[in-house]
Structures are given as structure tokens and as C-alpha cells.
Amino acid sequence: MSSPVIPKEQLSAYQRWELHSFDAPAAPAQPAASARAQAAAEAAEKVKHIHQHAYQAGHADGLREGTQKAAADAQRLLALLAGLRQQSNEINQHLADDLLNLSLEIARQMVRQALAVKPELIIPLVQDALAHIAQPAAQATIGLNPDDAGVVREHLGEQLAADGWRIVEDASLARGGCLLRTAATQVDATANERWHRLTAALGQNSQWLA
DSSP states (O other), X not given: OOOOOOOGGGSOHHHHHHHHHTSSOOOOOHHXXXXXXXXXXXXXXXXXXXXXXXXXXXXXXHHHHHHHXXXXXXXXXXXXXXXXXXXXXXHHHHHHHHHHHHHHHHHHHHHHHHHHHOGGGHHHHHHHHHTTOSSOOTTEEEEEOHHHHHHHHHHHHHHHHHTXXXXXXXXXXXXXXXXXXXXXXXEEEOHXXXXXXXXXXXXXXXXXXX
């Protein structure tokens, strides 16, 4: 038995709703989904900006800290180099002083040996000392080491006597010098005094008899 067909216009409101409920479903609420998607996109963009800002801030802080550390390291390096330079200067100065002292000691030994081998080297020394006194007065004496006195008498005895000089032997005087005395003046040309003047000019304080 066939079901009666009810014309659509004769269906009640409820029947029409139920009928429609079996039709193709209505399209989903697009505006709500779009809003959620847009909100999610905006949130993602904000997170991206936050990350970028944090990265830039961290990069700037790191760069600043790195620059400060590099400057501190540079200062320490400069201080180290300055210290090394100072130590190098001090070492060089010590080496120079030691070399000078060694040279002076060698020179002193050479002069002593030269006087022993060639005693007449005392003659020009005495003549140079005499040149500092134009005209000797009375009681003029020349103090000499006994070993030098014999050499001076042999080479200058007559001349000294004619000029009024008297040779006085003095064992306390080192060989290689003389001490001239008059009533008015004194000329210290002893080996020790001449050596002292030489070493003082070189910034040293060395004694001939040391």
C-alpha cells in the first residue's frame, strides 16, 4: 500500500523542520572560525615580536658585555706589556752596569800591569800634574809611591830640583799617580783620585785600590 504523498504546502511547521533536518546540513558558522584563526595569527605575530625583541635585547647586552670584557682584557694586556717592558729595561740596565764594571776592572788591571811592565809611564802623568802649577812656591813637594819615585828621579830629577820641587816617597800612594803640594795649593793627581773622577763621570763609584 503506497504512502500518501502530502503536498509540501500542507505540512505543518514541525513537519517542515523535521524534513529540513534530513536535508543537506547548513554551512558552518564561518565568521566564528575566521575570528579564531585571526586571533591565533595575531597571537603568533605578537609572540614573534616578543622573541625578536628578546633576541635583540639579549644580543645588545651580550655585545655590550663582550665589548666591556674585551676592553678589560686589553687593559690587562697593556699592563702586562708595560711590566715586561719595565723588567726588560731593568735587566738591560743591570747588564749595562755589569758590563761597565767589568770593563773598568779590566782597564784598571791593564793599567797596573802596564805600570809594572813599563814604569816610565809615570813620567807624563807627573808632567801633566806639574802643568797645573805655573810657578811653584817654597816647600814644593811631589809625593810618589817609592817604586815611581826612583823612575821620576831618573828622568826628571834635575829639572824638578831646578824648579824647586822635592820628591817625597809615600808608600800609602798607589803606583801611577802623584800628589803635589806647595805652600799655596795642592794638586791631587793620585791614581785613586783620577780613577774616581773617571768612574764618577760614567755614573759609577769605584776606587782604584778596591
